[in-house]
Amino acid sequence: MTHLTDIITLPHGRPGTTRRLTIHRFGTGDGPKAYIQAGLHAGELPGLVVARHLLDHLTRLDAQGRVKGQVVLVPMANPIGLDQVLLGGHVGRFDLASGVNFNRAFADLADSVSAALRPGDLKADADANGRLIQRALATAAAALQPRTEADALRKLLLSHAVDADIVLDLHCDSEAVMHLYTTPACWPLGVADLAARLEAKAVFLADQSGGQPFDEVCSTPWDRLRARHGGPDTPIPVGCSAVTVELRGEADVDEGLAAADAAALIDHLAWRGIIDGPAPAVPDLYDLATPLAGVDRVRAPVGGVALYHVPLGASVRAGDHVATILDPATGDRHPCHARSDGLVWSRTQCRYAGPNDILLCIAGREVLVTSGPLLTA
Numbered sequence: 001m002t003h004l005t006d007i008i009t010l011p012h013g014r015p016g017t018t019r020r021l022t023i024h025r026f027g028t029g030d031g032p033k034a035y036i037q038a039g040l041h042a043g044e045l046p047g048l049v050v051a052r053h054l055l056d057h058l059t060r061l062d063a064q065g066r067v068k069g070q071v072v073l074v075p076m077a078n079p080i081g082l083d084q085v086l087l088g089g090h091v092g093r094f095d096l097a098s099g100v101n102f103n104r105a106f107a108d109l110a111d112s113v114s115a116a117l118r119p120g121d122l123k124a125d126a127d128a129n130g131r132l133i134q135r136a137l138a139t140a141a142a143a144l145q146p147r148t149e150a151d152a153l154r155k156l157l158l159s160h161a162v163d164a165d166i167v168l169d170l171h172c173d174s175e176a177v178m179h180l181y182t183t184p185a186c187w188p189l190g191v192a193d194l195a196a197r198l199e200a201k202a203v204f205l206a207d208q209s210g211g212q213p214f215d216e217v218c219s220t221p222w223d224r225l226r227a228r229h230g231g232p233d234t235p236i237p238v239g240c241s242a243v244t245v246e247l248r249g250e251a252d253v254d255e256g257l258a259a260a261d262a263a264a265l266i267d268h269l270a271w272r273g274i275i276d277g278p279a280p281a282v283p284d285l286y287d288l289a290t291p292l293a294g295v296d297r298v299r300a301p302v303g304g305v306a307l308y309h310v311p312l313g314a315s316v317r318a319g320d321h322v323a324t325i326l327d328p329a330t331g332d333r334h335p336c337h338a339r340s341d342g343l344v345w346s347r348t349q350c351r352y353a354g355p356n357d358i359l360l361c362i363a364g365r366e367v368l369v370t371s372g373p374l375l376t377a
C-alpha cells in the first residue's frame with residue numbers, strides 16, 4: 001500500500017478563516033508521474049464525481065500493487081471556490097475577492113528554469129535532460145512567494161503538477177459535448193489516445209491561449225526551454241503532456257457518465273505505463289483536433305432572449321441560421337449565422353443574452369482569431 005493523504009491548510013486566509021486542500025498520492029515515485037485534479041472551477045461538478053470514482057479505482061489498484069509510476073489526485077482542487085455560494089448560486093469560476101478566474105494567472109516558470117540552467121547541465125540524453133528540467137521546475141515552483149490565499153492555492157497545485165509527465169485538469173463547459181484543450185506538441189504524444197478513450201467529440205490546439213491557465217503553465221515551459229536551450233546535442237523532450245478535459249456541460253452530473261469517464265482515464269494511465277494492466281485498443285482520432293483560433297463563437301448581435309436552432313453535436317455549414325435573438329419588448333427577431341463549417345460543441349445555458357454575448361461555439365478548421373487571448377473570460 002502506497003496511498004498517502006496530505007491535508008494542507010492554505011496560508012494567507014483572512015483572519016479567523018481556514019481552508020484545507022486534500023491531496024492523494026499513490027505509487028512509489030519510480031516511473032512516470034500523473035497529476036489529476038478536479039474542480040479548479042469549483043462549480044463544475046462532473047469532475048468531482050469522476051475524481052471520486054478515480055480515488056476508488058486507485059485505492060483498489062494500489063492494494064493490488066498495480067500503481068507502477070506515481071499518481072497524484074486532487075479531487076476538490078479549489079476550497080476557496082467551493083465556499084462561494086452567493087444568494088443561492090454557486091460562483092466557482094472567479095475569485096470573489098479579486099475577480100480573477102481561478103484558472104488563470106498561474107506562474108510561468110520557464111524564465112526561472114532558463115536562468116537556473118548552467119552551461120553543460122544539458123547533455124545528449126533527452127531523458128536525463130527531462131528529469132533535470134522536472135527538478136528545476138519543482139525548485140522554481142517551491143520558490144514562488146504568494147501573498148494571497150488564492151495565489152497560495154495556485155502555488156500548491158502547481159507545485160504538485162509541474163514535475164509530472166501527465167497533467168489532467170478536469171473541467172466542464174456550460175452545455176457541451178466532451179472536448180479537450182491541449183497544445184500541438186502534446187496532441188500526438190498521448191493526448192490523442194486520451195481523446196479516443198473519452199470518446200471526445202472535439203479537441204482544440206493552441207501553442208498558447210493566453211492568461212496562463214493551469215494546463216499550459218505545466219506544458220508550454222518545455223516548448224520555450226526547447227526553443228532556447230534545445231538542439232541536436234541537447235535534446236529537450238515534450239516533458240509534460242497537459243490537457244484540460246471538459247467533461248461535457250454543468251448539468252451532466254451523472255454517476256453512469258462519471259464511472260465511464262473514470263474507467264477511460266484509468267485505461268489511459270495503463271496505456272501510459274503508470275497502471276499495470278491492459279489498455280484496450282482504441283481508434284485513431286488524430287484528425288479530430290482543430291485550432292483553438294478556429295473556434296467560431298457565435299455572438300448575440302443585440303440583447304434579448306436566445307433561441308437555439310441547432311442541438312449540441314450538430315454539424316453545421318457556414319451561413320446556417322443557428323440561433324435567433326428575440327427582443328421581447330419589440331418582437332424583433334435577429335438571426336445569428338455560423339461563419340464556419342463544423343461541429344456545435346458548446347452552447348450557453350443562460351438564454352438571456354446581452355449584446356455580444358457568446359451563444360454557441362463551432363469547431364471550425366480555418367483560423368478566425370489572429371491576435372489576443374483565445375479563451376473566454
Ligand SMILES: [Zn+2]
Pocket residue numbers: 041044103171172
Ligand atoms: Zn472550467
